[in-house]
Amino acid sequence: MAQKYQDILAAARETIPEITPQELAAKKDTIIIDVREPNEWEEGVIEGALLIPQGILEHTVEAKVPNTNTPMVIYCGSGQRSLLAGKALQELGYKNIVSLAGGFERWRIEGQNGQHSDSLTRDQRARYARHLSLKNVGEQGQARLLNAKVLVIGAGGLGSPACLYLAAAGIGSIGIMDYDIVETSNLQRQILHSTDQIGKQKVNSAYKRLSGLNPDVKIKPYATRLTSENALDIMENYDVVVDGGDNFPTRYLVNDAALHLKVPIVHGSIFRFEGQATVFDPYNGPCYRCLFPLPPPQELSLNCKETGVLGVVPGVIGSIQATETIKLILGIGDTLNGRLLTYDALDQSFMELSIVRNPKCPSCALEDRPPRLVDYDETCIPVGNVEAL
Numbered sequence: 529m530a531q532k533y534q535d536i537l538a539a540a541r542e543t544i545p546e547i548t549p550q551e552l553a554a555k556k557d558t559i560i561i562d563v564r565e566p567n568e569w570e571e572g573v574i575e576g577a578l579l580i581p582q583g584i585l586e587h588t589v590e591a592k593v594p595n596t597n598t599p600m601v602i603y604c605g606s607g608q609r610s611l612l613a614g615k616a617l618q619e620l621g622y623k624n625i626v627s628l629a630g631g632f633e634r635w636r637i638e639g640q641n642g643q644h645s646d647s648l649t650r651d652q653r654a655r656y657a658r659h660l661s662l663k664n665v666g667e668q669g670q671a672r673l674l675n676a677k678v679l680v681i682g683a684g685g686l687g688s689p690a691c692l693y694l695a696a697a698g699i700g701s702i703g704i705m706d707y708d709i710v711e712t713s714n715l716q717r718q719i720l721h722s723t724d725q726i727g728k729q730k731v732n733s734a735y736k737r738l739s740g741l742n743p744d745v746k747i748k749p750y751a752t753r754l755t756s757e758n759a760l761d762i763m764e765n766y767d768v769v770v771d772g773g774d775n776f777p778t779r780y781l782v783n784d785a786a787l788h789l790k791v792p793i794v795h796g797s798i799f800r801f802e803g804q805a806t807v808f809d810p811y812n813g814p815c816y817r818c819l820f821p822l823p824p825p826q827e828l829s830l831n832c833k834e835t836g837v838l839g840v841v842p843g844v845i846g847s848i849q850a851t852e853t854i855k856l857i858l859g860i861g862d863t864l865n866g867r868l869l870t871y872d873a874l875d876q877s878f879m880e881l882s883i884v885r886n887p888k889c890p891s892c893a894l895e896d897r898p899p900r901l902v903d904y905d906e907t908c909i910p911v912g913n914v915e916a917l
Contacts, residue, residue, distance in 0.1 A: 603628035685842030686772030688720035693850035759785035777904035783816035803845035
């Protein structure tokens with residue numbers, strides 16, 4: 529068996545060139561692929577490498593490196609598995625493949641620069657292995673996620689999937705704001721909660737569920753309403769705000785507070801069989817009032833208790849909100865800033881609408897004069913003796 533393996537390696541060496549660590553360090557514009565297992569990454573990795581274990585390489589490489597002419601360097605621990613991986617890629621049609629002679633062990637012995645620090649633990653490398661394999665995430669991106677702070681307003685239909693995916697992704701700190709308790713009728717769509725949590729505060733139910741999902745994540749519950757008095761104090765502690773509220777007063781207040789703090793909002797809303805999502809990046813695009821200068825008539829601004837909602841619709845929109853949040857933190861892709869994505873479950877269709885910043889917007893027209901924070905009644909009229917915007 530050992531002789532057969534050596535014969536296979538010898539055959540691979542005939543078709544897969546090898547380079548030294550010094551030669552690799554001098555290369556530019558080359559894709560580097562680490563085919564070791566996740567537990568081996570704790571020893572360190574070559575900076576910028578795609579982390580793709582050998583066992584899934586053939587099934588995933590096309591999505592990460594679609595051009596078969598792309599120059600690639602494959603490395604493993606000692607330089608043997610990389611030869612076999614390179615041979616497999618050749619059989620898939622990839623043409624410019626070389627293997628790192630001696631693998632990562634030789635790279636480390638020769639003192640080459642560019643190794644990642646051991647910022648992730650062994651358990652974290654295993655948990656986030658599929659993120660580490662992504663070119664646009666990797667170890668540095670995962671470290672950013674673990675250091676990020678996200679506030680989710682509403683632990684209901686939208687907040688449930690958003691919180692679950694954000695916690696699973698390793699967002700280091702998640703604040704959850706909701707003053708309500710879990711009711712039986714919530715469980716049709718609010719997947720963050722379970723039957724044994726009925727009658728308990730939603731934020732406490734969320735804390736229990738998310739802490740069990742990922743111990744890396746710190747959960748901070750806020751069992752209160754968002755008001756003009758607490759909005760700035762709470763929101764200033766977070767990098768991104770996910771607006772999963774179900775009423776217009778909260779949406780307008782979140783918008784105005786975000787303009788003060790210049791913190792991006794990932795907005796979502798649902799209505800019966802439909803949903804919509806967008807990103808509001810203060811002063812770098814439209815704000816919520818650019819999209820909806822005035823709230824709709826009260827008879828049209830009903831909540832899901834009054835109108836009903838298909839249970840899976842908030843799952844779709846909340847997942848999109850989680851995706852946009854992660855993209856904002858990582859600085860990757862094109863966010864929904866300036867674009868309103870709408871979803872119709874009945875014909876299973878998405879539609880995108882362009883939205884632009886209104887130069888006469890009562891909230892964001894003047895960057896040096898953010899709107900006064902006020903509390904609104906159900907029709908979004910300021911409460912008390914505060915002048916309307």
